[in-house]
Amino acid sequence: TTTPDEGWVHPAWLPAEAWRPVGSRRVAVVGDGRDAPADTRSTQEHPVLATVRAELRAATQRWGGALVATGRGAADLDPGPDLVLVVGDGAGEAFTVDHGPALTVTADGPLGLLHGLHHVVRHGEAAFVGAPAAGLTGRHAPVQPVRMLDHWDNLEVHPVMGQVERGYAGGSIFWDDGRLRDDLARAASYARLLGSTGINAVAVNNVNVHRVEARLLTDGLDQVARLAEVFRPWGIRTYLSVSFAAPVVVGGLTTSDPLDEDVRRWWAEAADRVWARIPDFGGFVVKADSEGQPGPFAYGRDHADGANLLARAVAPHGGTVFWRAFVYDHQQDWRDRTTDRARAAHDHFTPLDGRFDDNVVVQVKQGPIDFQVREPVSPLLAAMPATRVAVELQVTQEYTGQQRHVCYLGPAWSQVLSFQPWGSPGPTVADVAAGHGPGARAAGVVAVSNVGDDPFWTGHPLAQANLYAFGRLAWDPALDPTDVLDEWIRLTFGDDPAVASTVHEVMDESWTTYEDYTAPLGIGFMVRPGGHYGPDVDGYEYTPWGTYHFADRDGIGVDRTRATGTGFTGQYPSPWRDVYESPETCPDELLLFFHHVPYTHRLRSGVTVVQHVYDTHLRGVERVEEMAQAWAELAGRVDPRVDARVRERLAEQRRSAVEWRDQLTTYFLRKSGVPDEHGRPLYP
Numbered sequence: 231t232t233t234p235d236e237g238w239v240h241p242a243w244l245p246a247e248a249w250r251p252v253g254s255r256r257v258a259v260v261g262d263g264r265d266a267p268a269d270t271r272s273t274q275e276h277p278v279l280a281t282v283r284a285e286l287r288a289a290t291q292r293w294g295g296a297l298v299a300t301g302r303g304a305a306d307l308d309p310g311p312d313l314v315l316v317v318g319d320g321a322g323e324a325f326t327v328d329h330g331p332a333l334t335v336t337a338d339g340p341l342g343l344l345h346g347l348h349h350v351v352r353h354g355e356a357a358f359v360g361a362p363a364a365g366l367t368g369r370h371a372p373v374q375p376v377r378m379l380d381h382w383d384n385l386e387v388h389p390v391m392g393q394v395e396r397g398y399a400g401g402s403i404f405w406d407d408g409r410l411r412d413d414l415a416r417a418a419s420y421a422r423l424l425g426s427t428g429i430n431a432v433a434v435n436n437v438n439v440h441r442v443e444a445r446l447l448t449d450g451l452d453q454v455a456r457l458a459e460v461f462r463p464w465g466i467r468t469y470l471s472v473s474f475a476a477p478v479v480v481g482g483l484t485t486s487d488p489l490d491e492d493v494r495r496w497w498a499e500a501a502d503r504v505w506a507r508i509p510d511f512g513g514f515v516v517k518a519d520s521e522g523q524p525g526p527f528a529y530g531r532d533h534a535d536g537a538n539l540l541a542r543a544v545a546p547h548g549g550t551v552f553w554r555a556f557v558y559d560h561q562q563d564w565r566d567r568t569t570d571r572a573r574a575a576h577d578h579f580t581p582l583d584g585r586f587d588d589n590v591v592v593q594v595k596q597g598p599i600d601f602q603v604r605e606p607v608s609p610l611l612a613a614m615p616a617t618r619v620a621v622e623l624q625v626t627q628e629y630t631g632q633q634r635h636v637c638y639l640g641p642a643w644s645q646v647l648s649f650q651p652w653g654s655p656g657p658t659v660a661d662v663a664a665g666h667g668p669g670a671r672a673a674g675v676v677a678v679s680n681v682g683d684d685p686f687w688t689g690h691p692l693a694q695a696n697l698y699a700f701g702r703l704a705w706d707p708a709l710d711p712t713d714v715l716d717e718w719i720r721l722t723f724g725d726d727p728a729v730a731s732t733v734h735e736v737m738d739e740s741w742t743t744y745e746d747y748t749a750p751l752g753i754g755f756m757v758r759p760g761g762h763y764g765p766d767v768d769g770y771e772y773t774p775w776g777t778y779h780f781a782d783r784d785g786i787g788v789d790r791t792r793a794t795g796t797g798f799t800g801q802y803p804s805p806w807r808d809v810y811e812s813p814e815t816c817p818d819e820l821l822l823f824f825h826h827v828p829y830t831h832r833l834r835s836g837v838t839v840v841q842h843v844y845d846t847h848l849r850g851v852e853r854v855e856e857m858a859q860a861w862a863e864l865a866g867r868v869d870p871r872v873d874a875r876v877r878e879r880l881a882e883q884r885r886s887a888v889e890w891r892d893q894l895t896t897y898f899l900r901k902s903g904v905p906d907e908h909g910r911p912l913y914p
């Protein structure tokens with residue numbers, strides 16, 4: 231059958247098969263306290279250690295191996311175990327792998343052991359046979375201290391946004407009808423998937439906090455506590471998005487002024503209650519003074535006043551406040567050419583550098599506008615040395631095909647994370663987030679999740695790869711995103727090399743293919759307003775959102791230079807401030823983000839802007855056709871339910887790509903009057 235049965239859920243990258251190499255072997259867990267005299271054993275096993283043991287028990291039962299012994303005696307077994315897991319009682323996440331008579335994973339504590347076990351699972355059979363595979367042995371530690379997923383889940387169905395804001399995979403796996411689901415089986419499977427990639431933090435509700443969600447902090451705390459119980463066994467801490475107006479909205483105060491004594495006391499008491507209920511709670515995520523969310527501006531205060539108010543409430547408990555920097559004027563007048571949305575985050579936040587408490591993390595979107603298919607890296611990431619700065623990515627494909635199009639984003643994120651704001655050699659964006667930038671303040675990476683209660687988790691089964699890749703790149707930003715893709719493919723689809731190479735072919739260049747048939751050269755948007763799916767070249771051109779392309783009969787693009795434009799290029803340090811300033815040195819793919827140029831402007835690639843639009847849009851649709859043909863070859867070789875869903879989505883991707891191609895090429899042809907150099911027919 232090709233339609234999933236009611237209740238069936240795709241196992242994503244952890245099908246039973248993925249456990250065969252480990253599960254078919256003799257495994258020993260050493261140092262877990264089981265060998266201590268009974269009266270000195272701690273009564274409660276660490277929940278993550280219990281997870282490791284349960285995973286091994288299930289896998290060995292299924293695949294014929296054995297959990298041979300626990301405790302110190304395991305080392306003397308005859309025959310010896312194939313895999314030995316040695317755990318201390320520390321809190322660290324790192325582990326070391328040695329290749330001796332047995333493969334040995336040594337971890338400082340249970341968290342490291344879980345990650346070490348998954349490291350072995352990911353290597354599959356190659357971990358056990360032949361010479362040790364590259365990257366298998368040695369010490370492994372996460373680069374980013376916080377690796378967080380933000381859920382934009384609402385408790386109820388929002389009239390415009392649906393239940394999950396910018397969610398493309400059905401309803402929330404946590405919430406239903408205004409409250410936590412009774413059945414948290416999906417949430418538990420999700421926690422397991424995340425833990426296996428190294429994710430260690432989850433914010434469980436939308437950053438746009440409506441009235442019902444605001445109460446999670448108070449009356450709804452038991453529900454949050456239940457979710458924390460679901461995540462804890464996988465080494466994941468729970469966070470909550472809170473409303474800055476909570477003192478008024480749920481506390482009954484008359485003000486939320488951050489400098490008001492009653493307001494301070496209210497937050498401190500709220501935090502005390504949270505940690506009393508959930509001792510390992512992570513902290514708060516806040517979207518303030520952004521797109522209509524309340525914030526400190528209403529009281530004439532700034533973002534540092536606002537963030538520190540919450541930071542001081544959570545500090546006694548070791549909590550952290552993730553304060554988003556996505557702040558701009560969404561009620562802009564398109565006639566006003568002096569306001570540039572790209573400048574906003576940097577303009578608002580850099581003057582506050584040095585004023586944020588140590589337990590505040592400023593969470594900065596990867597680009598200066600809004601998760602477009604191509605944007606430069608946000609200059610704010612390099613502009614706050616005295617502040618902890620985290621980078622925020624969007625796993626949910628809001629502007630990249632909404633999980634109806636294949637769009638593997640690993641390469642895009644990898645570019646962001648490896649970008650060197652001060653040039654080469656020099657620290658990368660990942661270094662800054664990890665605390666190895668000029669300010670040496672560690673923060674982490676955050677992304678908006680893409681899952682829902684859809685049986686494939688992500689609508690498009692291939693969109694699971696983005697969730698997986700985020701976890702892996704957060705752990706180690708230096709990983710090659712193509713290797714990560716292949717790793718995901720092998721875990722998800724198994725060892726058949728023909729299947730693996732076809733899936734690879736479909737996904738590998740899917741990000742640039744998506745870029746090819748949508749908004750060109752970094753110009754962004756051109757999507758239908760509101761839903762953000764499909765083309766509408768002028769849809770946002772005269773709106774208050776600040777996302778303009780300024781096409782006229784002669785040219786297109788936004789002049790963001792210091793010389794003649796909005797001055798945005800000046801927000802970058804050297805060398806980028808100069809590289810971006812001149813169309814001669816600006817990378818082609820970002821040309822229209824930084825410059826307004828004639829349609830006949832020649833790119834560094836040698837073709838004109840308008841010809842580039844024709845070429846890429848025609849090529850983009852051809853590529854989608856090739857992707858669909860390649861996928862068709864897999865019939866009978868992959869799960870028919872996955873096959874059916876992917877085919878259906880590829881058909882929609884093709885339809886949509888054609889629509890993009892035809893509208894974009896026609897728009898450029900009409901504006902410029904320049905025909906295709908190769909004489910191909912376009913719609914005039």
Ligand code: GCW
Pocket residue numbers: 382395396437438517521556600601628
């Ligand atoms: O991209 C925009 C989205 C909003 C979202 C906002 C944000 C949660 O269109 O839906 O709101 O970004 O990041 O806050």
